[in-house]
Each structure stands twice: as C-alpha cells, then as structure tokens.
Amino acid sequence: MDQPTAPVPPPGCPAHQAGGRVPLYGPEFAADPQAYYTYLRHYGPTAPVEITPGVEATLVTDYASALQLLQDSGSFRKDARRWRDFNEGRIAPDSPVLPVLAHRPNCMYTDGAEHLRLRQSITDSMARVDPMQLSQSVEKISDFLISQFCERGSADLIGSYAKQLPLFVFNELFGCTADIGDRVFFGISGMFDGVNADKAIEVLFQAVGELVALKRRKPGEDVTSWLMQHQTGLSDEEMLHQVALLLGAGAEALVNLIGNTLHRLLTDDRYAHEGGLIDEAMDDTLWENPPMTNFAAHYPVADMEFAGQKLTAGDLMLVSIAAANTGPALSAARKAGSNRAHLAWSAGPHACPSKEPARQIAVTAIENLLNRLPDVELSVPEESLTWRPGPFSRGLVTLPARFTPVKPVSRPARRTPTQAPAREGAAAPRQAEQAGVWSKFLNWLTK
Numbered sequence: 001m002d003q004p005t006a007p008v009p010p011p012g013c014p015a016h017q018a019g020g021r022v023p024l025y026g027p028e029f030a031a032d033p034q035a036y037y038t039y040l041r042h043y044g045p046t047a048p049v050e051i052t053p054g055v056e057a058t059l060v061t062d063y064a065s066a067l068q069l070l071q072d073s074g075s076f077r078k079d080a081r082r083w084r085d086f087n088e089g090r091i092a093p094d095s096p097v098l099p100v101l102a103h104r105p106n107c108m109y110t111d112g113a114e115h116l117r118l119r120q121s122i123t124d125s126m127a128r129v130d131p132m133q134l135s136q137s138v139e140k141i142s143d144f145l146i147s148q149f150c151e152r153g154s155a156d157l158i159g160s161y162a163k164q165l166p167l168f169v170f171n172e173l174f175g176c177t178a179d180i181g182d183r184v185f186f187g188i189s190g191m192f193d194g195v196n197a198d199k200a201i202e203v204l205f206q207a208v209g210e211l212v213a214l215k216r217r218k219p220g221e222d223v224t225s226w227l228m229q230h231q232t233g234l235s236d237e238e239m240l241h242q243v244a245l246l247l248g249a250g251a252e253a254l255v256n257l258i259g260n261t262l263h264r265l266l267t268d269d270r271y272a273h274e275g276g277l278i279d280e281a282m283d284d285t286l287w288e289n290p291p292m293t294n295f296a297a298h299y300p301v302a303d304m305e306f307a308g309q310k311l312t313a314g315d316l317m318l319v320s321i322a323a324a325n326t327g328p329a330l331s332a333a334r335k336a337g338s339n340r341a342h343l344a345w346s347a348g349p350h351a352c353p354s355k356e357p358a359r360q361i362a363v364t365a366i367e368n369l370l371n372r373l374p375d376v377e378l379s380v381p382e383e384s385l386t387w388r389p390g391p392f393s394r395g396l397v398t399l400p401a402r403f404t405p406v407k408p409v410s411r412p413a414r415r416t417p418t419q420a421p422a423r424e425g426a427a428a429p430r431q432a433e434q435a436g437v438w439s440k441f442l443n444w445l446t447k
Contacts, residue, residue: 021050024294024391037061037323045307051391052097057316061323063330065307069298070348076298077111083299084314099201100392101297106241117232123353125226134357135364141168142368144441147408154379157399158259165365166254168441170247175222176211178439183207185437188251205244212239256291256395257362263399266378278366286344293322293394296346376403
C-alpha cells in the first residue's frame with residue numbers, strides 16, 4: 001500500500017529549511033503562486049509567510065477562516081499603528097511593502113465610527129456616478145488608447161491599454177485638469193512599477209493636494225467635489241488621503257482585472273470574442289486569478305487563538321484571497337452550484353465600496369477592445385508570459401497581441417465640463433513626467 005506523500009515546498013522555497021517561512025515574493029512565486037498556496041494549506045487554515053525579506057506575516061488561506069476574520073472587527077483591527085513588528089523596529093524604514101501597509105488617515109486603515117464616517121463619504125460620492133456617462137467615458141478613452149496602436153497591427157495590451165485606461169477614467173471621474181492629471185498618471189504608474197517609488201508617491205500626493213485645493217475654490221460635477229461637499233465634512237488632510245486611496249488602490253486592482261481577464265480570453269478556448277462571455281471570463285478571473293491576491297491586513301487586538309493558531313496582539317495578518325477562492329472546499333461548493341461568493345471584492349465592513357463601477361469600467365473596456373479588434377490574439381507562446389513579482393497583487397508584465405490593422409475612430413470636437421481647456425496663465429503640463437499623456441488625450445478630444 002502506497003504511503004501518502006507529505007507536501008513538498010516549491011523549488012527554491014526557504015520552507016525546505018526547518019522553521020523557514022514561505023516567501024510570497026520573487027520570480028518563482030510570481031510564476032506559479034498556486035503551487036505555493038497548495039503547499040501552504042498543509043499548515044492548516046493559516047500559514048507562516050514572509051512577504052518581503054524580513055517582513056513576517058500570518059496568511060489566512062482557508063475561506064471560512066478568512067470570512068471569519070474579515071467580519072470580526074471586534075477581534076481584528078485595520079489600524080496599522082497596531083503592527084507590533086513595525087512598532088518594535090523590526091521593519092526597515094525603506095521596506096518596499098510600507099507604501100501599502102503603513103497607516104494613513106483613510107477608510108482602509110481606520111476602525112469603528114471613524115471608519116464608518118470615512119467610508120460613507122466614499123460610498124455616497126461613488127453612488128452619484130452616472131452609469132451611462134461612465135460607460136460613454138470608458139468607451140471614449142478606450143477609443144483614444146486603441147487609436148494609438150490600431151494601425152500597427154500589434155500592441156502590448158498591458159502597457160498600452162490595461163495599465164493606462166483606469167488612470168484616464170479616474171482622471172475624468174475626479175475632475176483632474178491637464179497638469180494635475182499628467183502627474184497623477186506619473187505618480188500611480190511609478191508606484192506600480194516600483195521604480196523610484198518615493199518620488200512617484202511624492203508627485204502623486206502633491207498633485208492630489210493641488211486637486212483638493214482646486215476643488216475647494218471651484219467645485220465641479222466630479223467625485224472629488226462630491227467628497228468635499230459630503231455631510232461628513234472631510235478635512236483637507238482626509239480629502240488628500242481618501243482621494244489618493246481611491247486613485248491608487250482602485251487603479252492597481254482595475255489594471256490587473258482588465259489584464260487578467262484579457263489574458264483568460266486570449267489563452268482559454270472556452271471563451272469566444274462575444275460580449276456575453278466577457279462577464280463569464282471576468283467571474284472566472286475573480287475566482288481563480290483575482291487582481292488582489294494577499295491583502296486585507298488586520299491586527300489582533302489581544303493575544304488569542306484563531307483557527308487553531310496562537311496569535312499575539314499586533315501580529316500582521318493577511319487574507320489570501322487567491323488561496324481561499326481556490327481551496328478544495330470552496331472549489332467543490334462552486335462546482336455544486338453554491339452561491340457562496342468569492343472574496344475578490346473582500347467582505348465584511350471593509351469590502352470594496354466601488355465594486356459596481358469597477359466592474360462596469362473593466363467590462364466596458366474589454367468589450368470595446370474586442371469590438372474594435374475582433375481578431376485580436378496572443379502573439380507569443382502563453383508560457384513565455386511573465387507575471388509581476390510581489391505579495392499583494394497579480395498582474396502580467398506584458399500581454400503582446402496581434403490583430404488586423406484598422407483605422408482609428410474619429411472623435412467629435414466637443415468637451416465635457418471636466419475637460420475644460422487650461423485657464424490662461426495656468427502652468428503648462430509637465431511633459432517630462434509620463435510625457436503628458438492626459439494632456440494628449442484632452443487635445444485628441446477636440447481634434
């Protein structure tokens with residue numbers, strides 16, 4: 001009779017050494033995270049991981065345990081000022097995970113009444129976005145981006161499309177002028193790429209600060225103005241951090257959702273280039289290859305036992321959305337037609353407050369691309385594609401595609417209120433930063 005074999009750590013994993021934590025970084029993890037999640041499950045509902053060298057966390061890989069943690073705001077808090085390793089000096093000040101985990105006064109890092117107040121301002125303001133206008137805006141931006149490469153017959157659908165479209169949409173939703181929009185684009189792109197991230201964050205926060213000041217003087221029909229006018233009475237500092245959160249976290253998730261769904265459509269024969277299957281491909285992506293993978297940082301308020309594991313107050317806890325969604329129990333329930341929801345939008349009091357507009361942006365962007373380029377296909381072998389390294393999110397480096405060249409669509413010469421020309425005497429767009437792509441779009445609208 002064969003003896004059952006113990007789970008084997010993936011190649012190169014320090015868990016081969018006794019007591020080693022499992023790394024959620026590096027090219028091996030990026031290439032095949034599911035092999036790591038399969039191994040991590042042998043620890044039980046939680047597992048010891050390292051999210052970057054020297055930064056330890058407990059990862060929740062089981063769906064039921066993840067849901068329990070996300071919904072128990074009495075035992076687990078979001079305020080990162082509780083993070084014990086950081087408070088005791090074990091986290092380097094230049095650690096690459098600090099931009100994501102460090103405390104800021106926004107709704108992601110607050111609890112209780114303060115969280116409810118900040119979150120309400122976001123949900124109410126996002127609810128004022130008109131779905132029809134949003135679709136028209138996404139189509140217009142999609143047409144512009146496609147016009148930049150459609151006559152070539154080839155493109156990188158990440159760099160030239162998925163990475164840019166959400167930032168254009170957000171610039172329009174939040175009422176960015178040409179100059180501010182160029183710098184928001186530069187700042188968020190730099191944060192994604194991890195290239196000179198400190199400079200990128202500085203540029204982003206300076207641009208958002210100018211946007212907040214502008215909307216104090218001259219409000220418009222945009223999310224920034226609606227946040228500012230909300231009955232919660234956000235201060236300028238709260239405005240700065242709320243808007244930066246929506247732009248940064250929203251863009252990262254949307255870039256990956258669009259890119260990962262396009263990857264599925266172009267590499268899986270189950271899907272055809274017809275509108276009805278885009279929703280199905282997106283649902284499967286949210287289940288099996290979600291844009292945010294190991295996220296939702298929480299901290300126990302006291303020493304406790306959770307899912308059979310002893311925790312110390314202030315331990316960093318992360319929820320593995322990717323592992324919980326694809327675990328054996330949930331996979332079986334999904335096949336049986338269970339209506340239990342995936343965790344791609346998180347759950348509990350900190351679930352994504354912008355789920356509907358986010359999904360609408362992604363679906364519209366993909367539909368318009370496939371309508372404009374109906375024969376688009378992957379131009380390299382699937383196995384040659386590489387995924388960006390990092391513990392928190394899942395996204396491709398590039399998605400090279402080819403298609404029959406087509407003529408760009410022409411644009412009517414009209415403006416919407418958030419696309420007004422720069423005032424006389426206003427600062428010119430800073431072309432050195434991301435080549436003024438937002439300015440270029442605003443000019444294109446009026447050709």
